[in-house]
Amino acid sequence: MELRLYNTLTRSKDAFRPLDPNLVRLYVCGPTVYDHAHIGNARPVIVFDVLFRLLRRLYGADHVRYVRNITDVDDKINARAAERSISIRELTEETYAWFRDDTAALGCLRPDVEPRATEHILEMQALIERLVESGHAYVAEEHVLFHVPSMPEYGKLSRRPLDEMLNGARVDVAPFKRDPMDFVLWKPSTEGQPGWPSPCGIATPGRPGWHIECSAMSWRHLGETFDIHGGGIDLVFPHHENEIAQSRCAFDSGSMAQVWMHNGFLLVEGEKMSKSLGNFVTIRELLNDWPGEVLRLAMLSTHYRQPINWTRQGIGFAAKTLDKWYRVIGDVEAETGEGNPFESEIADRLGDDLNSPSAITHLHHLADVAEHEDASSALKRRFKGAANLMGLLHETETEWRARQRAAVSVDPDAIAALIADRNAARKARDFATADHIREQLASQGIVLMDNKDGTTSWELTR
Numbered sequence: 311m312e313l314r315l316y317n318t319l320t321r322s323k324d325a326f327r328p329l330d331p332n333l334v335r336l337y338v339c340g341p342t343v344y345d346h347a348h349i350g351n352a353r354p355v356i357v358f359d360v361l362f363r364l365l366r367r368l369y370g371a372d373h374v375r376y377v378r379n380i381t382d383v384d385d386k387i388n389a390r391a392a393e394r395s396i397s398i399r400e401l402t403e404e405t406y407a408w409f410r411d412d413t414a415a416l417g418c419l420r421p422d423v424e425p426r427a428t429e430h431i432l433e434m435q436a437l438i439e440r441l442v443e444s445g446h447a448y449v450a451e452e453h454v455l456f457h458v459p460s461m462p463e464y465g466k467l468s469r470r471p472l473d474e475m476l477n478g479a480r481v482d483v484a485p486f487k488r489d490p491m492d493f494v495l496w497k498p499s500t501e502g503q504p505g506w507p508s509p510c511g512i513a514t515p516g517r518p519g520w521h522i523e524c525s526a527m528s529w530r531h532l533g534e535t536f537d538i539h540g541g542g543i544d545l546v547f548p549h550h551e552n553e554i555a556q557s558r559c560a561f562d563s564g565s566m567a568q569v570w571m572h573n574g575f576l577l578v579e580g581e582k583m584s585k586s587l588g589n590f591v592t593i594r595e596l597l598n599d600w601p602g603e604v605l606r607l608a609m610l611s612t613h614y615r616q617p618i619n620w621t622r623q624g625i626g627f628a629a630k631t632l633d634k635w636y637r638v639i640g641d642v643e644a645e646t647g648e649g650n651p652f653e654s655e656i657a658d659r660l661g662d663d664l665n666s667p668s669a670i671t672h673l674h675h676l677a678d679v680a681e682h683e684d685a686s687s688a689l690k691r692r693f694k695g696a697a698n699l700m701g702l703l704h705e706t707e708t709e710w711r712a713r714q715r716a717a718v719s720v721d722p723d724a725i726a727a728l729i730a731d732r733n734a735a736r737k738a739r740d741f742a743t744a745d746h747i748r749e750q751l752a753s754q755g756i757v758l759m760d761n762k763d764g765t766t767s768w769e770l771t772r
Contacts, residue, residue: 311654311661313368315538316615318546318570319467323663326569328537334365334374335536337528337567339545340424342381343405344390346592347412349605349620350542350576350583356606357573357614357664358540359418360700364660367699377531378421379524380406382428383504383517398504412593415602417701425527427518428504433526434518435509437560438495442510446559450486452498452514458491461555467570468547475547493552494519521552528566529557539567543574574617583620596625601713604629606701610666632710633757633769635673635697638681638690641706644698645691652676652696666700673697711769725756729766732758 313326328334338358341347358378365374382402391401414420438454441447446460458464465475476490498514499505505515528536534557541550550570557566575582578589596605608628612618646653655676659669673696679685680693697703705713728747735743748758751768759767 311368311658313364313661314663315569315571316663317568318572326537328369329535329568331369332373334369334538335532336362336365336374336376336538336540337524337532337536338376338378338421338539339524339541339549340378340380341406341409342384342386343402343409344384344387345405346594347409348583348590348592349578349596352413352416352593352605353576353609353614353618354540354542354573355413355418356416356609356701358571360610360660360664360666361538361540361571362419362421363699363701364657364664367657375423375532376421377423377425377528379527380424380426381520381523382406382426383523384520388503392502408594412597415597416593417603417606417704419701423531425531427523427527430523430526430530431506431518433530434496434522435506437522437526437529437556438509440560441495441556444559444562446555447495448488449510449512450488451484452508452512452516453484453486453494454496454508454510454512455487455492456495456552456555456559457488458493458555459489461559463558464491464555465551467551467554470547493521493548495522495556521549522556524549524553525556525560525566528553529561534561535563535565536567538569538571540571541573543572546570546572573614574612577617577619579621580619600625600629601632601710603702603704604632607632607670610700611670613667614664630757631674632702635677635693635703636705636707636710638677639694639703639707640690641708642687642690642694644694644703645688646695646698650692650695652692653699656696656699660699669700673700673702714769725751725768729758729768733766 314323315326316323336358338354341351358376362374362376382398387398387401391398394401410420438447441456442449442454445457447454447456468475472491496508496510496512496516496518498508498512498516503517505517508514508516528539539550539553554566558564577583578591581587581589583590593605604625605628608620608625609618611624611628648654655672656669659665659672662668673693676693676696680689694703728751732744732747735741735747751758757769759769761767
């Protein structure tokens with residue numbers, strides 16, 4: 311198969327050709343660890359987990375290196391630690407553990423490397439000194455700033471007019487700047503803030519700016535130039551634009567990453583997620599109500615480059631889909647690898663710029679094939695292996711049902727009694743009572759299924 315990816319830098323979808331097929335290198339911007347991650351944070355984690363899985367299938371697990379950083383030095387972190395009266399390290403350790411557990415529950419593989427910003431200060435200082443020595447950065451009032459006009463191609467990624475870049479740059483227009491677009495590489499620390507010895511002969515201890523972190527960590531773990539850089543569309547400007555400027559100017563190179571990939575925005579029930587609107591929801595809150603695999607399938611039902619409307623209806627549909635798929639596979643083991651034609655068909659669809667909706671549509675078809683009364687266990691194993699490529703159906707049906715029952719407090723005897731009452735009502739042709747019982751159970755997340763043999767079984771959708 312051929313992998314084709316949309317490149318934000320070129321605005322085109324092109325065949326992917328790694329710089330070195332023996333080591334495909336992927337970098338994705340990770341979390342700033344000061345609180346529980348929200349559902350919008352989950353989107354790039356899930357999207358690039360699918361890409362990671364696909365790359366491992368194409369090139370071999372030992373020939374792919376996935377790096378996703380952890381920002382553990384930031385003014386939001388400082389403020390939250392002070393608010394909670396705990397140390398910065400305590401806060402970042404706790405919140406990173408939350409993020410790690412939440413993303414594992416979403417079925418995401420751990421990256422090969424998860425570098426922390428605070429463990430790469432030396433690399434940041436080295437890059438900053440290179441930029442100053444080459445004339446791309448300068449020292450002013452104990453700050454070090456990147457001089458944007460020194461790079462003629464600045465803005466090539468975002469392709470924004472200068473006035474839009476000024477409005478969206480989120481940088482202070484300080485009097486010591488040579489140009490309003492110049493951005494901070496290093497800044498002085500005041501008492502109570504984390505600080506390290508400053509580069510470029512600055513006497514006052516300081517701390518890095520936001521953008522220099524990713525340039526330093528990608529350089530350390532992937533080299534001066536690598537294959538793919540990913541993140542949310544909100545990072546195109548200024549963060550990724552500034553990363554490109556820093557890295558290219560520090561190494562006098564023509565590119566930082568060959569391909570730049572960005573996932574679209576997330577809305578909640580049609581509106582921008584906001585605490586003021588009361589629709590701000592964390593991954594942890596959703597995991598209290600739904601299995602992580604349900605959230606993953608709901609997320610992948612929209613193409614990663616498109617905005618996604620996160621709705622309760624969409625989550626419910628994903629839950630019903632997984633209920634059916636687990637019923638189809640039962641307790642078989644997955645068949646994976648090149649010998650599984652179902653998996654190859656899903657890989658082909660994902661190879662078209664991670665077209666997960668197309669892949670999911672085909673999984674529905676494969677489920678119907680595997681569910682047919684003449685279907686062999688081999689077809690079920692192949693269907694499960696195909697879903698595995700997307701991080702789905704890693705459990706058996708028995709494990710899935712047990713997890714559902716453990717997550718929701720139900721009384722099987724009470725449900726059995728209500729089913730008996732409903733059956734009696736149906737026999738007496740009291741359909742109003744029968745429908746009321748079904749609706750009563752549905753409100754508790756319990757779905758009744760009337761089987762061909764005349765019995766009624768039930769499943770949890772939450």
